[in-house]
Amino acid sequence: DAGITQSPRHKVTETGTPVTLRCHQTENHRYMYWYRQDPGHGLRLIHYSYGVKDTDKGEVSDGYSVSRSKTEDFLLTLESATSSQTSVYFCAISEGIVGRGYTFGSGTRLTVV
């Protein structure tokens, strides 16, 4: 059983539409993260959460919002998708902010046309 799942795995959306990506964990870990991975840029942190309703911005947070109303769910919303947000999005979880490392989901490939 995967301790972390992302949905959807693939999505194509039109420019200007809102999009929400979901990350669900069964590990009861405190920390959850959203990263995006792009060729030439590697993994970059968008937002992270250190508890229910506690979130903070990462390196590339513009155009994104997050919510965490339950320990197990961390949602990433693109309010109005743009082509520059075409990317692979990874959610990760950890017990401590660094600690024993991060466990990543399998990713969501988002294409904005």
Next chain:
Amino acid sequence: TQLLEQSPQFLSIQEGENLTVYCNSSSVFSSLQWYRQEPGEGPVLLVTVVTGGEVKKLKRLTFQFGDARKDSSLHITAAQPGDTGLYLCAGAKTGNTPLVFGKGTRLSVIA
């Protein structure tokens, strides 16, 4: 500015060869981690190093953290096709900040 620089960016070698990939920074990190990522999947943690000069071995993989805690290396002995993947280093500047990742080294081991 990339906080963690990885080199080489790409590496293609024959099965049985040895290789080393590097992760360098001008900043000090409280810890460094190495991950491997296969196509269509998320990165998977290989190792964490926390002490300057620390060396850890994982079968044919040897990881070293620099004495000044600014750099790390990953050495693979007798590479196998199953080692193929994207190797990422990641560091935490303090114990209270999320990981930052390097851009990765894409390794291809040819049988």
